[in-house]
Amino acid sequence: MIAFLMGRLAQSLILLVVVSIIGFIVLNLIPGGPMSQYALDPGMTQDDMARIAEQLGLNRPLWVQYLDWATRMVQGDWGTSFRDGSPVTAVIARHVPATLILMGSSTVIAVGIGTWIGVRGATHRYSSFDYAATIGAMIALSIPTFWFGLIGIYVFSLQLGWLPAGNMYTIGDGSLLNYLHHLIMPSIVLALVHIAIWSRFMRTATLDAISQEFVKTARAKGVSERRVIMKHVVGNALLPMITLAGVQLPSLLTGALVTETVFTWPGMGRLFLDSLGYSDYPVVMGLLMFSAVLTIAANLVADIVVALVDPRIRLA
Amino acid sequence: MRAEIQDTSAPDVALSVRGLTVSLPKGMERAYAVQNVSFDLHRGQILCVIGESGSGKSVTANTVMGLLPKAIAVSAGTITLEGREIVGMGAEELRSLRGRVVSMIFQDPLSALNPLMTIGAQIDEAMTAHGVGTPLSRRERALELLTEVGLPDPELMYHQYPFRLSGGQRQRVMIAMALALEPTILIADEPTTALDVTTQAQILKLIRDIQRRKGMSVMFITHDFGVVAEIADSVVVMEKGHVVEAGPASKVLKTPDHPYTKRLIAAVPHLRSENRVPVATAGSEPVLKVRDLVKTYRSGSKLFRTERVVPAVREASFEVKPGCTLGVVGESGSGKSSLGRLLIKLMDTDSGEILFEGRDIAALAEADFRSLRPKIQMIFQDPFASLNPRMTIGTILTVGPMAHGMPAAKAREEAKALLKLVGLDTGAYDRYPHEFSGGQRQRIGIARALMFKPKLLVADEAVSALDVSIQAQILELLDRIQRETGVAMIFITHDLRVASQICDEIAVMQKGRIVEIGPPSQIFFAPEAEYTRELVAAIPGEDFEAKTIAPAAG
Numbered sequence: 003m004i005a006f007l008m009g010r011l012a013q014s015l016i017l018l019v020v021v022s023i024i025g026f027i028v029l030n031l032i033p034g035g036p037m038s039q040y041a042l043d044p045g046m047t048q049d050d051m052a053r054i055a056e057q058l059g060l061n062r063p064l065w066v067q068y069l070d071w072a073t074r075m076v077q078g079d080w081g082t083s084f085r086d087g088s089p090v091t092a093v094i095a096r097h098v099p100a101t102l103i104l105m106g107s108s109t110v111i112a113v114g115i116g117t118w119i120g121v122r123g124a125t126h127r128y129s130s131f132d133y134a135a136t137i138g139a140m141i142a143l144s145i146p147t148f149w150f151g152l153i154g155i156y157v158f159s160l161q162l163g164w165l166p167a168g169n170m171y172t173i174g175d176g177s178l179l180n181y182l183h184h185l186i187m188p189s190i191v192l193a194l195v196h197i198a199i200w201s202r203f204m205r206t207a208t209l210d211a212i213s214q215e216f217v218k219t220a221r222a223k224g225v226s227e228r229r230v231i232m233k234h235v236v237g238n239a240l241l242p243m244i245t246l247a248g249v250q251l252p253s254l255l256t257g258a259l260v261t262e263t264v265f266t267w268p269g270m271g272r273l274f275l276d277s278l279g280y281s282d283y284p285v286v287m288g289l290l291m292f293s294a295v296l297t298i299a300a301n302l303v304a305d306i307v308v309a310l311v312d313p314r315i316r317l318a
Numbered sequence: 319m320r321a322e323i324q325d326t327s328a329p330d331v332a333l334s335v336r337g338l339t340v341s342l343p344k345g346m347e348r349a350y351a352v353q354n355v356s357f358d359l360h361r362g363q364i365l366c367v368i369g370e371s372g373s374g375k376s377v378t379a380n381t382v383m384g385l386l387p388k389a390i391a392v393s394a395g396t397i398t399l400e401g402r403e404i405v406g407m408g409a410e411e412l413r414s415l416r417g418r419v420v421s422m423i424f425q426d427p428l429s430a431l432n433p434l435m436t437i438g439a440q441i442d443e444a445m446t447a448h449g450v451g452t453p454l455s456r457r458e459r460a461l462e463l464l465t466e467v468g469l470p471d472p473e474l475m476y477h478q479y480p481f482r483l484s485g486g487q488r489q490r491v492m493i494a495m496a497l498a499l500e501p502t503i504l505i506a507d508e509p510t511t512a513l514d515v516t517t518q519a520q521i522l523k524l525i526r527d528i529q530r531r532k533g534m535s536v537m538f539i540t541h542d543f544g545v546v547a548e549i550a551d552s553v554v555v556m557e558k559g560h561v562v563e564a565g566p567a568s569k570v571l572k573t574p575d576h577p578y579t580k581r582l583i584a585a586v587p588h589l590r591s592e593n594r595v596p597v598a599t600a601g602s603e604p605v606l607k608v609r610d611l612v613k614t615y616r617s618g619s620k621l622f623r624t625e626r627v628v629p630a631v632r633e634a635s636f637e638v639k640p641g642c643t644l645g646v647v648g649e650s651g652s653g654k655s656s657l658g659r660l661l662i663k664l665m666d667t668d669s670g671e672i673l674f675e676g677r678d679i680a681a682l683a684e685a686d687f688r689s690l691r692p693k694i695q696m697i698f699q700d701p702f703a704s705l706n707p708r709m710t711i712g713t714i715l716t717v718g719p720m721a722h723g724m725p726a727a728k729a730r731e732e733a734k735a736l737l738k739l740v741g742l743d744t745g746a747y748d749r750y751p752h753e754f755s756g757g758q759r760q761r762i763g764i765a766r767a768l769m770f771k772p773k774l775l776v777a778d779e780a781v782s783a784l785d786v787s788i789q790a791q792i793l794e795l796l797d798r799i800q801r802e803t804g805v806a807m808i809f810i811t812h813d814l815r816v817a818s819q820i821c822d823e824i825a826v827m828q829k830g831r832i833v834e835i836g837p838p839s840q841i842f843f844a845p846e847a848e849y850t851r852e853l854v855a856a857i858p859g860e861d862f863e864a865k866t867i868a869p870a871a872g
Contacts, residue, residue: 215429221385222424223444223495224417227409234432241434313479314433 081284101269120204151264248304421496544859645821701759
């Protein structure tokens with residue numbers, strides 16, 4: 003177990019280095035760059051431009067810039083935002099909670115509803131419920147998230163007036179209820195596609211588990227059908243799903259990016275888009291590294307959880 | 319609880335099936351899984367239901383348990399279980415009978431236990447499901463049961479997860495679980511088929527002992543007449559959903575009436591008392607000489623002290639002459655399959671020599687060995703998994719030789735000739751694997767191996783997945799092919815009776831070591847090694863066969 007963890011950790015570190023290098027190169031390939039906004043200012047001279055570039059360290063060769071950035075990064079100095087000069091860590095920290103809340107609630111919704119649909123679809127295979135779930139999943143997967151967001155805003159905010167159209171809270175109202183009220187629509191919209199994916203995989207996993215011999219053994223013991231499904235079938239079907247949950251995290255993160263934009267949610271997604279627009283390299287790189295660490299950590303945690311839950315791995 | 323059940327039921331019949339017809343969904347190969355099946359299971363007796371795959375024996379058992387899949391329904395007949403009619407009984411009522419009045423154990427103990435629950439929890443569940451006992455009393459009962467089925471250290475077993483246990487131990491757990499509420503009827507669906515011969519003997523003895531001690535009625539489903547001879551009081555023979563013969567075991571075994579029963583009994587592989595008549599080429603130079611072959615599996619990490627070292631093959635030495643068959647027998651984990659994989663170089667050897675036609679192939683690199691590969695071919699165990707379902711038989715047969723440079727037209731011609739040789743129609747050439755039965759697929763597998771005109775065939779459990787009557791045909795085919803082509807063969811099997819049918823010499827393996835090697839007459843009738851003696855003694859039904867069958871068939 004410890005050997006396994008050490009190995010995974012070493013892999014993760016290498017992966018992080020590779021991700022940062024690729025990110026750094028791609029970012030600098032984007033036309034424009036941080037200097038382009040100064041270039042638009044008619045009062046700027048070539049000398050001014052050169053001075054600013056030197057201040058920002060942009061006149062050095064790319065690999066020097068990278069090494070400098072990477073060394074500081076490792077030491078905990080993520081640099082300062084080109085936009086307002088505040089430390090990148092502080093900027094990110096300001097936006098992370100909103101995104102984590104959105105992702106967390108979406109995950110709970112997706113796993114809860116997806117598991118229920120998947121299990122019911124498998125136990126009532128080829129029923130009208132199963133067909134409806136299949137078609138529903140197809141629709142959820144083929145329609146882009148932002149469209150669902152817009153339709154949701156149109157129907158529930160503009161027409162029915164039940165839910166707020168955006169933002170995380172009403173200014174001046176800091177109550178939990180107000181937060182929750184604002185959370186409902188974005189988290190459901192973000193969850194939709196994940197409910198679809200999760201329910202399809204859960205259905206397959208459940209069908210796999212249900213045809214296992216031990217399920218027949220449980221029935222032969224006279225265990226009630228409800229317990230057979232809940233304990234023996236779902237218990238075993240959830241094992242491969244843990245890994246899926248880890249793999250799904252990046253798509254949840256990118257989904258959050260879109261959802262946050264639609265619902266003017268003050269999270270990392272909005273920050274990322276804004277920073278990209280300003281060519282705010284330090285913040286973009288910081289976000290990239292943060293997401294990479296989050297993704298790698300999620301997969302690692304998923305693997306560890308599988309190992310802990312499955313006695314065949316835990317005790318082997 | 320048990321007393322009450324006995325009071326309300328007929329005095330001597332525990333289970334009575336009358337005119338049972340179970341229909342299959344439309345589009346299946348026949349309309350009924352079983353049709354007009356009737357039999358009685360008498361109290362305190364063991365009734366064997368025997369038949370080949372597709373005979374409907376398992377469907378019958380599942381119907382009695384009320385465990386039929388939704389798509390399959392009872393369309394006629396009655397099943398009286400301890401005086402209660404269960405056809406048409408509500409789901410909840412049926413559930414309350416399962417595990418309490420009638421219990422069931424299954425074929426594959428490796429998959430019959432929930433891998434995520436401890437043994438104790440699973441036995442406990444059998445009692446909680448019926449609201450019996452308190453946590454403390456159930457725990458005590460579970461420990462008592464584990465002791466009763468002969469598991470070592472019940473206290474430890476109680477907390478173990480299934481993966482820690484061997485197949486035989488898991489089957490014991492299954493039996494313990496089935497006995498938890500002292501049911502009057504036990505249904506055993508091929509409970510020893512997946513087990514090694516020595517383990518099979520132990521489990522059969524355990525079932526017999528428990529049945530006698532508790533006066534239980536047992537419905538035992540099997541395909542093996544050896545097992546029937548070992549434990550049955552009475553027998554029901556099923557073929558394609560019908561009961562073709564029923565009666566006391568001694569009568570059915572000794573004087574079978576129905577031709578199908580006769581055929582089944584005749585097909586049972588038995589120990590041959592005389593050695594095989596050697597093929598003409600047998601006197602020549604060995605095609606394969608193996609010297610001190612060693613293979614050790616290592617897993618885990620030395621650094622973290624989790625390294626596990628399992629010796630798979632230890633200093634194996636033997637030779638095989640052209641036209642001869644060397645049987646390799648042993649229980650699971652004995653290293654016989656590892657040995658087979660070493661010989662065809664699916665795996666690297668640690669040390670030792672494999673001299674094939676005088677050349678040491680153990681030391682050859684894969685690229686150098688490739689030109690020799692056609693000469694050593696393999697026949698696989700599972701005829702369903704070993705043929706690519708998306709390729710026609712023609713492609714399957716010709717793709718290999720063509721890769722080694724045979725012209726397409728010639729490959730096609732040879733493939734058709736071989737299909738004929740293995741007893742198939744040449745029309746099979748353009749068809750797909752799913753259109754063939756298990757036995758036919760195994761013939762295709764043999765034809766595929768022969769396409770290369772190999773000098774050596776390695777058959778790994780090549781007939782284990784087949785019904786006995788098909789098994790006999792395939793063994794005959796292999797024998798004929800060997801006589802016609804002079805190919806040498808390594809025949810790996812766990813079934814000693816099968817080995818005695820086809821082998822010139824037999825190597826007995828135990829824990830990676832060849833403990834004895836010799837002709838069948840020595841292995842079966844004058845074994846030198848203690849382990850060989852144990853193995854031979856464990857063969858089911860040999861007493862009966864030696865007395866009644868061997869002289870006639872031998």
